[in-house]
Amino acid sequence: MRHHIRFYLGQTLHEVSDLSPTHTVLDWLRDQKGLTGTKEGCNEGDCGACTVMVVRLENGQLTWRSVNACIQFLWMLDGAQLFTVEHLQNPDGSLHPVQQAMVDLHGSQCGFCTPGFVMSMVAYVQNGGGDDPKAINTALAGNLCRCTGYAPIIRAMQQARRIMVQQGNRFDVEKQDIILRLSALQDGSSVDIQNAHGRITLPANSDVLAAVYQESPKATLVAGATDVGLWVTKHLRDLPHVIAVRSAKDLHKLEQRDGGLWIGAAVTYTQALPALATHLPDALETVKRIGSTQVRNAATVCGNIGNASPIGDGPPLFIAASAVLHLRQGDTRRQLPLENYFVEYGKQDRQPAEFIESIFIPDQSAQTIMRAYKVSKRFDQDISAIMAAFAVSINAEGKITEARLVFGGMAGIPCRAKMAEKALVGQKWNTAALEAARTAIQDDFTPLTDMRGSAWYRSTVSANLLTRFFEETAHQGSAQPICLEGWREISHA
Incomplete structure (x- = not known):
C-alpha cells in the first residue's frame, strides 16, 4: 500500500501526498507549478482551453490521450506522464x-x-x-x-x-525512455492517502475496491470525473473520500465473450469505440458524439450509466440492445437488466456499497434491425434534447416479433415506449403499424420543457423519429445488415 501518488510532469518525477480529493490538474499546474500555458476557460470540460496530454502504458503500448485538466483530479495521474504546452519544444529550443x-x-x-x-x-x-x-x-x-x-x-x-x-518528432525519439519510465511506476500497489484535506483511495483491483467501499459506503466512486468534476468546479462540493474506479486493473477488461460483448467499469468510451462499432454498428456515430475527444478519453461506458442521467446517450442504446449490468457488493454479485437499473429520477436499483462491475451487451439477432438517433442543438459536444434507440425484430413473414423503442430526454429516466412497442408487436412493418406506434407514443411520455426543447417539441420529434426509422428500414422487409452509409446525424437550430 502506497501513501502517495507518483507521476511524471515532463521529465520530472513527482511524488505527492499532500493533496485534496478535489484538487484539479489545472489548478496544480497553474498555482503550484507556474505552468500558465494551460488556460482556464469554461472550467467544465467544454471549451478545451485547458487540454493537456496524458501518456500511459497500457498492455505494453503507449497511449497518448488529450484530456481536460479542469475536470481531471490530480490523483488521477498516478502512474502516468503529463505533458503541457511548455513541454513540447525540442531540446535545441526549436518549436514542435x-x-x-x-x-x-x-x-x-x-x-x-x-x-x-x-x-x-x-x-x-x-x-x-x-x-x-x-x-x-x-x-x-x-x-x-x-x-x-x-x-x-x-x-x-x-x-x-x-x-x-x-x-x-521528439516523442518518437523518447518513446523507449517513456516506456521504461512508466514501467517503473507500475508496482501493482493500491494507494490510500489520508490527510487534513480528506481521503483518496486508488484500489489496485476490484477486490480492494469492494472491500474499501463496504468500509466507507458514503465515499464517492470516481471513474473519469467528467461528471463529478463539475460537482466540484460548478457546485463547489467537497468530496471527503473518493475511491477511484480506473485504478482497478481487472475492471479494464473489454472482450468478446460467448454471446456478447463484456465492458468493464474502467473502460473508457475511446477504448470501447472500436468494439462497439463492430458489435453494434449503429453505435458508431452516436458514441462519436458523446462529449468530445477529451471527454471520451476520460469518461467510462459504465460511468455514463452509473450517474443515471436521464439524458445520457449510452443507456438508451444499450437498453435497446438488451444489455445486462453486473453489480457487486463486497463478495456478492448480481445481474440486472439495464432498463431495471433506473427506477425514477435520482433513484437507481443499487444497494449501499454496491457498484457496477461491468456491462454485458448480447449479440444481436440476425432478424433485428437497429437504429439510434441523437437530437441536439449543436452537432458536436452537446447534450441531447432527445436520444432514441430502436431495435425491431422481424420474422420471415415480415411480422414484428419484438420491439424495443428507448428514449432519453423524454422522462426522468431513460426508458422504453411500452405503448408504442405494443402497437408494433405482431404487426407487419408497414405504414399502418407506423401510424399506430406514432399515436401510441403520445401516451408513453409526458416530457418536460426546458432549455433544450419544449414538451411539444419532444413529443413531436419522438414520433417523427419513428417515421425516420420506418423510412430507413421498412424496405428491408426482413432484417438485413445495417449499412453505416445510411447514417445521418441530427441537430436542430
Whole structure:
C-alpha cells in the first residue's frame, strides 16, 4: 500500500501526498507549478482551453490521450506522464512541428485557446491520426475558438502531420525512455492517502475496491470525473473520500465473450469505440458524439450509466440492445437488466456499497434491425434534447416479433415506449403499424420543457423519429445488415 501518488510532469518525477480529493490538474499546474500555458476557460470540460496530454502504458503500448485538466483530479495521474504546452519544444529550443505549423499558417488569433488546440493536435498525430479533414474535425471538436479561426488550424494540423510522418518528432525519439519510465511506476500497489484535506483511495483491483467501499459506503466512486468534476468546479462540493474506479486493473477488461460483448467499469468510451462499432454498428456515430475527444478519453461506458442521467446517450442504446449490468457488493454479485437499473429520477436499483462491475451487451439477432438517433442543438459536444434507440425484430413473414423503442430526454429516466412497442408487436412493418406506434407514443411520455426543447417539441420529434426509422428500414422487409452509409446525424437550430 502506497501513501502517495507518483507521476511524471515532463521529465520530472513527482511524488505527492499532500493533496485534496478535489484538487484539479489545472489548478496544480497553474498555482503550484507556474505552468500558465494551460488556460482556464469554461472550467467544465467544454471549451478545451485547458487540454493537456496524458501518456500511459497500457498492455505494453503507449497511449497518448488529450484530456481536460479542469475536470481531471490530480490523483488521477498516478502512474502516468503529463505533458503541457511548455513541454513540447525540442531540446535545441526549436518549436514542435505542430507549434511551428500554427505560426506559419496563422492558426492563432487572440491565442487564448491555442495551447489547448496544440495539445489536442499533438495527441492526434501521436495516435496515428490522418489527413482527413473530417477526422481532424472530430479530434478537435472539444476545442472551441471564439475567434472562429478553424480553417487555418485544420491546415496547420495537416502540415504538421506531414512533417511529423516524414521527419518524426521528439516523442518518437523518447518513446523507449517513456516506456521504461512508466514501467517503473507500475508496482501493482493500491494507494490510500489520508490527510487534513480528506481521503483518496486508488484500489489496485476490484477486490480492494469492494472491500474499501463496504468500509466507507458514503465515499464517492470516481471513474473519469467528467461528471463529478463539475460537482466540484460548478457546485463547489467537497468530496471527503473518493475511491477511484480506473485504478482497478481487472475492471479494464473489454472482450468478446460467448454471446456478447463484456465492458468493464474502467473502460473508457475511446477504448470501447472500436468494439462497439463492430458489435453494434449503429453505435458508431452516436458514441462519436458523446462529449468530445477529451471527454471520451476520460469518461467510462459504465460511468455514463452509473450517474443515471436521464439524458445520457449510452443507456438508451444499450437498453435497446438488451444489455445486462453486473453489480457487486463486497463478495456478492448480481445481474440486472439495464432498463431495471433506473427506477425514477435520482433513484437507481443499487444497494449501499454496491457498484457496477461491468456491462454485458448480447449479440444481436440476425432478424433485428437497429437504429439510434441523437437530437441536439449543436452537432458536436452537446447534450441531447432527445436520444432514441430502436431495435425491431422481424420474422420471415415480415411480422414484428419484438420491439424495443428507448428514449432519453423524454422522462426522468431513460426508458422504453411500452405503448408504442405494443402497437408494433405482431404487426407487419408497414405504414399502418407506423401510424399506430406514432399515436401510441403520445401516451408513453409526458416530457418536460426546458432549455433544450419544449414538451411539444419532444413529443413531436419522438414520433417523427419513428417515421425516420420506418423510412430507413421498412424496405428491408426482413432484417438485413445495417449499412453505416445510411447514417445521418441530427441537430436542430
